[in-house]
Amino acid sequence: MRVRAAGLRQVLADVIQEVRRSVSQDIDGAEILHGLLNAPWLQSLLKVYECLQRRLRDSPEPYLDYASGLSLQVCSSKVKCHLFVLFPGVLIVCVLFWAFALLSAHDTVAQKDYEPVLPPMPEDLPEDEEATRTVCLVKNKQPLGATIKRNEITGEIFVARVIHGGLADRSGLLHAGDRIVEVNGFPVDGMEPEQVIQVQARSQGTIMFKVIPITERPVHNQTMLYMRAMTDYSPQQDPNIPCADAGISFKKGDILEIVDQTDALWWQAKKLPSSVACAGLIPSTNLLKRKQRESWWSQPYQPHFCMQTCDKGNDGVFFSDLLMALFPPSAGFRRSMRLCRRRAHSTIHPSCPTRCPSSCYSALNSPYEEVVRYQRHPEDVHRLIAILGPSGVGVSELRRRLIEMNPNIFQGAVPHTTRPPRGYEESGREYYFTSREAFDNMVYNNRLLEYGEYKGNLYGTSIESARHVLNSGKICVIDIEPNAIQAVRTHELKAYIIYVKPPPLERLRETRRDSYITTDYYVNRPFKDEDLQEMEEAARKIESQYWQFFDHILINDELQDSCVQLLTAVRQAQDEPQWVPASWIRPTAEP
Numbered sequence: 001m002r003v004r005a006a007g008l009r010q011v012l013a014d015v016i017q018e019v020r021r022s023v024s025q026d027i028d029g030a031e032i033l034h035g036l037l038n039a040p041w042l043q044s045l046l047k048v049y050e051c052l053q054r055r056l057r058d059s060p061e062p063y064l065d066y067a068s069g070l071s072l073q074v075c076s077s078k079v080k081c082h083l084f085v086l087f088p089g090v091l092i093v094c095v096l097f098w099a100f101a102l103l104s105a106h107d108t109v110a111q112k113d114y115e116p117v118l119p120p121m122p123e124d125l126p127e128d129e130e131a132t133r134t135v136c137l138v139k140n141k142q143p144l145g146a147t148i149k150r151n152e153i154t155g156e157i158f159v160a161r162v163i164h165g166g167l168a169d170r171s172g173l174l175h176a177g178d179r180i181v182e183v184n185g186f187p188v189d190g191m192e193p194e195q196v197i198q199v200q201a202r203s204q205g206t207i208m209f210k211v212i213p214i215t216e217r218p219v220h221n222q223t224m225l226y227m228r229a230m231t232d233y234s235p236q237q238d239p240n241i242p243c244a245d246a247g248i249s250f251k252k253g254d255i256l257e258i259v260d261q262t263d264a265l266w267w268q269a270k271k272l273p274s275s276v277a278c279a280g281l282i283p284s285t286n287l288l289k290r291k292q293r294e295s296w297w298s299q300p301y302q303p304h305f306c307m308q309t310c311d312k313g314n315d316g317v318f319f320s321d322l323l324m325a326l327f328p329p330s331a332g333f334r335r336s337m338r339l340c341r342r343r344a345h346s347t348i349h350p351s352c353p354t355r356c357p358s359s360c361y362s363a364l365n366s367p368y369e370e371v372v373r374y375q376r377h378p379e380d381v382h383r384l385i386a387i388l389g390p391s392g393v394g395v396s397e398l399r400r401r402l403i404e405m406n407p408n409i410f411q412g413a414v415p416h417t418t419r420p421p422r423g424y425e426e427s428g429r430e431y432y433f434t435s436r437e438a439f440d441n442m443v444y445n446n447r448l449l450e451y452g453e454y455k456g457n458l459y460g461t462s463i464e465s466a467r468h469v470l471n472s473g474k475i476c477v478i479d480i481e482p483n484a485i486q487a488v489r490t491h492e493l494k495a496y497i498i499y500v501k502p503p504p505l506e507r508l509r510e511t512r513r514d515s516y517i518t519t520d521y522y523v524n525r526p527f528k529d530e531d532l533q534e535m536e537e538a539a540r541k542i543e544s545q546y547w548q549f550f551d552h553i554l555i556n557d558e559l560q561d562s563c564v565q566l567l568t569a570v571r572q573a574q575d576e577p578q579w580v581p582a583s584w585i586r587p588t589a590e591p
């Protein structure tokens with residue numbers, strides 16, 4: 001009340017005076033606040049606000065709503081003659097034409113002529129009139145925003161759901177559960193829903209429903225809920241959706257704002273970022289899980305995409321030495337792990353299935369993952385940066401360049417190995433050298449993010465190793481195999497996953513012309529066309545299985561551009577809000 005009486009600008013002036021006093025008392029921050037409150041833009045903004053408030057209070061009423069008619073009368077009288085004396089002919093015609101147009105617009109607004117003409121209310125309202133409601137909606141180009149269903153026993157037609165933000169919802173007059181008795185005067189009992197829709201589609205301009213409102217409307221205490229889609233969905237390909245046009249399609253990784261979960265089978269959601277007010281139908285978690293199970297049973301058997309090879313070649317003693325010399329502290333583990341896939345006696349394990357069977361499998365199988373917006377507090381440890389991509393795409397190169405750019409900020413996690421150290425190696429620098437027993441112990445206790453065996457030696461990255469870097473205040477940057485994604489997506493590490501994607505084949509050929517690939521053998525050799533095709537194929541497989549987990553996709557085309565992109569993505573991960581699983585922030589949230 002005080003604000004209205006005194007005016008906002010007056011209140012601001014009082015506050016400024018108070019703050020000025022604080023400035024003279026040298027109170028921390030008072031000067032900044034004073035400068036802010038004194039800013040001319042704030043004064044102007046308040047002035048505009050006050051003007052608008054005044055306008056709202058004393059909303060202008062038209063003095064006449066027939067100004068154009070009156071002016072015609074005036075013109076046809078003597079005044080016209082006087083005007084002709086004062087102004088030459090053409091000019092006066094223009095001025096009069098303009099003035100009439102203006103006055104006619106004024107009259108349209110004054111008479112509220114632009115509002116739709118509603119049909120008269122029916123006169124013969126039945127006795128039980130209070131039990132029915134006549135709802136008149138003005139159709140524009142958008143759909144009505146409601147679906148209907150038929151009670152198969154009684155033949156009665158009901159509103160099945162009202163789409164959030166649609167025409168029916170905005171009217172506030174139709175609700176899920178209302179029984180539709182008539183549409184535009186046609187009784188609809190016993191009709192098929194398609195026939196009812198045809199009746200309503202025929203109507204022009206307005207559409208009138210006679211409904212018996214539902215007596216007990218469910219109370220909505222909907223809270224904001226966001227989900228990351230873990231699967232693709234297209235309503236056009238779903239024969240079970242109540243109305244395909246009311247559905248929304250989404251792809252893995254899309255963020256969905258769930259606006260209505262009242263229906264057990266069909267939720268209403270908006271795909272973010274969204275500029276539309278109207279939501280669309282998506283299948284609920286349970287329904288989508290059911291669909292996935294059904295489609296899984298109908299698929300031919302597909303072996304799990306797994307990083308295991310059983311090549312028994314034995315030409316690598318030499319190779320390992322050269323390898324470690326070439327890539328001493330940071331790239332060794334990845335290289336070993338990568339070559340594990342290609343070479344002898346090797347397997348790579350994500351540590352996760354033993355560590356977190358429930359969260360891993362549920363995240364892989366659940367069609368949605370609840371997410372929240374999270375921004376790291378500047379005083380918290382950094383988020384782990386995990387980079388992955390198909391072999392040869394440039395993960396090691398990008399990671400190496402990032403760390404070299406600023407080793408005071410970025411650091412890799414030192415891997416563990418059971419292989420004996422070489423002359424130049426120091427435990428804790430190139431590797432932590434451990435016994436096989438100690439390594440097995442780490443595996444048993446789920447302390448490894450991923451591990452693998454190569455030529456009889458075990459290699460792995462431990463959680464402690466990543467934690468050590470993070471606790472030192474640096475940003476830990478590691479490269480992982482795709483099947484280790486689940487192991488790094490934890491409340492503690494809050495991994496930000498960067499997927500390095502190869503550019504189209506043409507660009508790969510051009511950009512990798514002078515680059516070398518590390519092959520099965522200890523020599524690096526130029527990329528061949530089949531290496532590039534293999535890379536594309538591997539990328540397709542990774543994307544089809546893991547796309548939903550990627551926080552950033554970096555297309556490694558020009559190396560310099562990719563480095564800049566990587567740096568930007570890492571900065572955003574640490575300093576800007578990102579969608580993360582709700583279970584990281586609220587331990588009670590379902591994984």
Ligand SMILES: Nc1ncnc2c1ncn2[C@@H]1O[C@H](COP(=O)(O)OP(=O)(O)OP(=O)(O)O)[C@@H](O)[C@H]1O
Nearest residue numbers: 338391392393394395396397511515516557558559
């Ligand atoms: N954008 C790029 N343009 C040209 N050459 C590149 C680019 N990115 C990486 N390279 C080169 O491609 C080769 C393979 O890159 P890198 O070793 O980083 O691959 P990787 O993804 O780590 O796979 P792997 O671990 O199997 O070797 C290296 O010689 C690297 O310098």
